[in-house]
Amino acid sequence: MKNILSISSLSVGYNKKKVLSNINLVVDKPKLITLIGRNGQGKSTLLKTLTGLIPSIEGELFFKGKINKELSHKEKSKLFSVVLTSPPAINNITVKDFVAYGRYPYTNWLAVKKEEDSLQINQAMELCGITNFATTNITNLSDGERQKVALARAIAQNTPIIFLDEPTSHLDLVNQSELFDLLHQLVEKQQKTIIISSHQLNLALNYADEIWLINNESLEVNTPQYFIESGKIEALFGGLKIKYF
């Protein structure tokens, strides 16, 4: 069994200036991973490097045992999907057509959908509870609904890994916990690996199977339990009172 994701001596940053260095880790089974850290410490930079939006400074990335640099855009689009902080720029489109974008890596040059594609689109909408909005224009949705649509698109892409960069930042508490609940279900039911960066410590610690904590230019990987008991999170976030429920 090949590792889902493995990272060896990876350094990330902008313009050769390292933000995080010497990252080594292995994701060997599907799980919900939450990336936490203070602002400006490199959460987004790390996610952008992992998703290939910016080049790494040094080190190697392997998806399913294949070296990242040798994968084409097309191959990568079948290995991982992304949900970025900024909502997609498009407005004039129905929910279903938007989710259908997730099938682009699988369709031909005319973007003709096959039976399998329609099935995946419907399943993704079902899972995210947005089937009722299928024909609604996405401009008419609330922020929470729109975030579910964005996630449904990533699910329809049917990749073993989904990256989410601070998807909860526009959402209220109810929507945030709904989203984490949904992600948790995806890991359980669909064997996805989900890597999400978030400022929501409570939710992150409650739902995550694994925490990636950024502190002082390095990345520490462990279970939520470990971080709670060691007091490292409280130390990092300056004695913030965290309630664990």
Add this chain to the structure above:
Amino acid sequence: MTSKFSILSIVLVITSLGLFMADIALGSVHIPLVAIVDILLGNTVEKESWNIILLESRLPRALAAILAGSALAVSGLQMQTLFRNPLAGPYILGISSGAGLGVAVFIMGFSVMGISLSSSIWFANYGIVISAILGAVLVLLLLMAAIAKLKDIMTVLILGIMIGSIATAFISILEYFSQEDSLKSFVLWTMGDLSSVAPDSLKMLFFIVLIGLLAAFAISKQLNTYLLGEDYAQSLGINVNTTRYLVIFVTALLAGSITAFCGPIGFVGIITPHIARMFLKSANHFYLVPLCVLLGINIMLLADIIAQLPGSDKTFPINAVTSLIGIPFIFWIVFKNKKIAALN
């Protein structure tokens, strides 16, 4: 959407046929419709002069209008999507300025340097076209080099505008030092002229535009992903660098060839994609590209009819007419919808 698109297409095909007939029927010499149909079918008509007027003047001009309308509209659509900018058009990257500089060097530059080119007939016929193509290609190569170095597409846009300004500056210098008659022929070129396309060049132009339009349709899937933003496009397996090259190459092919043969023609490229999106209420390029072709043809034929000033023996420069009918249309959209139709 498919049914809406079908209805729109059928309506636009019918109106373009009507406008095409009107365009070749109207003019300073009255030719009866029956005679026009006869000539188009290859039958003999009572006056030989009608034959010549129609086949050697009006028909090539109307066909040039069809090619120009479809090419400019589609290249405008591609630029607006690539740069996510509602004001982008086929000329935004300095393609027309580059072509203009080529033509300016050809018409004015050589005479300033004391070289006479009018002695060769071949050169006089094709010189403007070739120099316009060379000028446009020069700008294109500069942009391609820039894209290889730059990641941000907006920077490429600004660079394109600046390259255009430099070309315009060179043109001004040439204009300042040139003789009266060469200055006039250059200014006439900048006004656009659909009738300057010779019937044998028309065939070549047809094939260039056809290739450009087919290529534009073939990259519809890539352009659809651009509506989500470049980062999302990449995550959907699109090679964004290749797509940039393709889009700019297709635009240069379409807008560059039309500019070379007909001179710069403004506004059709900017306004047509907006009308198409407004009608379709969607930004799906698989529908927008054919719709822009049909709308561009209609608009350009209409502009050509107006430029002929039916009932008089004078004509307006086509570039002025497209602005005169294009700009009020933008005003109408703005006041009706309180804004220009959303880009995507």
